[in-house]
Amino acid sequence: MFTGIISGVGTVAEIQPIGDGADMRLRIAVPQDKAEWAGMPGVILGASIACSGCCLTVVEMDGASFSVEVSAETLSKTTLGDWAVGQGINLERALKLGDELGGHIVSGHVDGLGAVIAATTENGSTRWSFQVPAALSRFIASKGSVAVNGVSLTVNEVRGDVFGVNIIPHTAEETTFGTLAVGDAVNLEIDMLARYVARLTERDL
Incomplete structure (x- = not known):
């Protein structure tokens, strides 16, 4: 779950077609000038991150970027299929119990x-x-x-x-x-x- 309060703007660093080109693997560079993202403290494999409103699962990471894999279904129902290298992406970490709920309850499932x-x-x-x-x-x-x-x-x-x-x-x-x-x-x-x-x-x- 998320709140819709964006904590940084990342950048699409790499796009790799997978699954015979139907699916996609994305590497997103995180903003190093934001304390929540510099070095990606607390982010683990399998974590959920909202990327311009889409809840995606971290499958690979380092201190400066993370990778996600996106199915053909998601690509067809969201803007992800039109993303390009260098594009800015709104980022939000998943809500933790006790966090301030500054926006509203957001699931990260695009309608x-x-x-x-x-x-x-x-x-x-x-x-x-x-x-x-x-x-x-x-x-x-x-x-x-x-x-x-x-x-x-x-x-x-x-x-x-x-x-x-x-x-x-x-x-x-x-x-x-x-x-x-x-x-x-x-x-x-x-x-x-x-x-x-x-x-x-x-x-x-």
């Missing part, structure tokens, strides 16, 4: 892909608008939570299959929002509570 349709300066922040698949739009509510590329965000407004959020400069600097552009695809995870409430309302009680 679908959204698309950036607008980014507009609004006072001291930037208003971002995302279009989401129709099947996910009903789970996104004004003032509710959503994870975009692993970042926990509060929804400002919802108009059909479009929702908006405001990103302050600090968030842009500490995540890949600083390099995101109109037209880019993003990984979306809906709020877990919204998922279960919707499921309950579908059943005959």
